[in-house]
């Protein structure tokens with residue numbers, strides 16, 4: 001079946017349908033990872049977006065039920081050069097096409113993803129639609145009718161849509177290095193990836209995943225050892241109430257670690273500003289430099305917004321990492337709160353895992369706050 005990608009600027013790409021037939025509209029973004037397509041597809045941070053994979057062969061090692069980052073695909077569409085129909089891997093349970101169909105996702109393959117990516121890099125991310133329902137060249141009036149809808153699309157209520165409805169507690173999967181009593185981490189689910197939970201469980205933490213709208217008073221009733229602020233979708237500045245809640249939670253001095261959206265919301269809570277990047281950072285080879293460690297780490301990333309470092313008062317926090325490609329803020333160490341945050345993904349399961357040590361840093365902070373060790 002034929003499928004068409006129509007960009008907001010009117011450009012059309014002709015391809016073949018993958019996943020479900022129909023019409024879908026979203027913000028078209030590109031992700032450059034060569035592996036990790038399953039983690040990308042199930043990452044709630046892609047809510048509202050149509051994902052383009054720049055690597056030309058996707059689905060070659062199949063899909064499995066263990067590596068998913070959430071219960072389903074939250075993205076609104078999927079664009080690949082070639083969706084592999086004969087995956088080969090001992091862990092593979094189904095094809096990419098079957099997984100897209102199961103999730104009701106409309107996709108397109110067989111288009112020139114290099115040309116599409118070049119357009120997005122030059123013009124910035126833009127809205128688009130995938131349709132199997134009409135040929136935009138043969139029926140230009142249908143295309144003309146769809147273009148205003150494409151232009152009007154906006155990602156809204158993102159965190160409220162993807163966050164969990166009820167608290168769930170996960171037990172540790174290993175003993176902590178300090179002994180058998182687990183540390184209790186409250187994880188604010190702003191669109192949380194499962195691997196954040198796994199990274200804490202395997203370090204001896206009991207993890208209670210809480211709805212993103214949890215208040216500081218509700219958090220206090222749990223009396224956790226630490227607070228984790230997850231990744232998540234949408235424009236960070238949209239979350240006015242959650243930002244106020246986070247400010248109140250942090251003022252208690254609780255050891256806190258924020259990732260991606262968690263990093264952005266903490267900065268907003270501290271009075272800094274965020275901005276939208278031209279085409280974001282989505283991939284597994286983003287270099288981030290730590291001036292303190294005099295080292296650059298290769299990281300996995302998926303974000304379209306960034307904290308404007310020059311809006312963060314020096315007395316409040318200091319930039320701990322910056323992006324070696326474009327200089328944008330990649331981490332903050334707070335002075336007035338017991339908190340550190342990063343824009344990149346130390347939990348990235350598709351890898352690289354070079355910055356997973358940040359979870360050990362978080363554990364040390366919790367142990368220091370409890371007086372189990374001297375300092376973090």
Ligand SMILES: NC(=O)CC[C@H](N)C(=O)O
Nearest residue numbers: 231232260261303304305
């Ligand atoms: N992965 C994330 O947490 C993304 C954060 C935010 N939605 C952004 O695009 O910048």
